[in-house]
Amino acid sequence: MFRYLFLNIVLAVMFSASITVNAQKINEPRTTAEWTATYQPFRIAGNLYYVGTYDLACYLITTTKGNILINTGLAASESQIKNNIETLGFKFSDIKILLTTQAHYDHMGAMAAIKQSTGAQLMVDEKDADVVASGGSSDYELGHYGTSFKPVKPDRLLHDGDTIRLGDMQLVMLHHPGHTKGSCSFLLTVKDDQRSYRVLIANMPTIVTEKKFADITGYPGIANDYAYTFQAMKNIKFDLWLASHASQFKLHDKHKPGDAYNPAAFIDQPGYDSALSDLQKKYDEKVKKDAQQ
Ligand SMILES: [Zn+2]
Numbered sequence: 001m002f003r004y005l006f007l008n009i010v011l012a013v014m015f016s017a018s019i020t021v022n023a024q025k026i027n028e029p030r031t032t033a034e035w036t037a038t039y040q041p042f043r044i045a046g047n048l049y050y051v052g053t054y055d056l057a058c059y060l061i062t063t064t065k066g067n068i069l070i071n072t073g074l075a076a077s078e079s080q081i082k083n084n085i086e087t088l089g090f091k092f093s094d095i096k097i098l099l100t101t102q103a104h105y106d107h108m109g110a111m112a113a114i115k116q117s118t119g120a121q122l123m124v125d126e127k128d129a130d131v132v133a134s135g136g137s138s139d140y141e142l143g144h145y146g147t148s149f150k151p152v153k154p155d156r157l158l159h160d161g162d163t164i165r166l167g168d169m170q171l172v173m174l175h176h177p178g179h180t181k182g183s184c185s186f187l188l189t190v191k192d193d194q195r196s197y198r199v200l201i202a203n204m205p206t207i208v209t210e211k212k213f214a215d216i217t218g219y220p221g222i223a224n225d226y227a228y229t230f231q232a233m234k235n236i237k238f239d240l241w242l243a244s245h246a247s248q249f250k251l252h253d254k255h256k257p258g259d260a261y262n263p264a265a266f267i268d269q270p271g272y273d274s275a276l277s278d279l280q281k282k283y284d285e286k287v288k289k290d291a292q293q
């Protein structure tokens with residue numbers, strides 16, 4: 001009798017827990033095989049490593065005082081990132097700082113979970129802070145999908161040109177808005193036995209919306225922000241180019257799983273310039289089309 005009652009209580013608790021989980025359901029609008037496929041982690045240059053999925057680039061930067069993780073893929077990417085970090089011989093729990101190149105679910109998916117399991121500090125571009133805290137539901141374009149990643153509260157808000165320091169490493173955040181209000185890139189210098197490399201982890205300014213820029217009431221400055229970002233991104237000096245998605249900097253043409261250490265594979269100013277000018281063309285065409293409507 002008591003056992004039966006106890007079982008009923010357990011079932012009731014389990015049932016209400018599952019309702020709560022459903023109420024906070026995360027709705028990832030789209031996932032692709034390239035986004036979810038695993039990828040063999042590797043050393044890019046010096047103390048900078050690729051630990052993402054096949055296409056969702058995540059970067060680990062090791063320092064004398066713990067590590068920095070940039071981007072976290074989808075909600076289901078956490079175990080892949082953890083495995084990748086451990087495969088490289090590092091501890092997941094050594095992550096002290098979490099960063100993102102933009103507040104979309106394909107880079108923020110596992111952020112809340114990784115923050116919780118590592119206790120790391122999350123630092124985001126101030127203009128993305130409210131979208132990060134709303135789990136994407138306040139995003140000007142993807143907001144209509146509701147909560148697309150688990151909401152998470154940033155510990156520090158970053159502004160254009162701010163430096164992120166940990167141990168012997170320094171990263172500079174560059175505000176590159178448009179794709180989201182607080183999209184950003186990171187500049188850092190890494191060293192190996194041979195030389196040092198200035199690395200740009202770029203958030204490429206792709207256009208997310210089908211709407212006329214002028215009709216986007218949730219982001220009145222969007223057209224000007226894109227124009228600013230194209231101009232700002234033209235003037236960056238760097239040696240190695242990386243981006244938020246592997247496909248954007250053609251990772252899979254430059255590196256094959258098991259390849260020997262070769263930072264020079266990511267020296268590609270022409271590739272960066274042409275990717276940026278292709279995006280600029282799309283932006284210019286959109287502005288022209290908007291004006292004709
Ligand atoms: Zn995005």
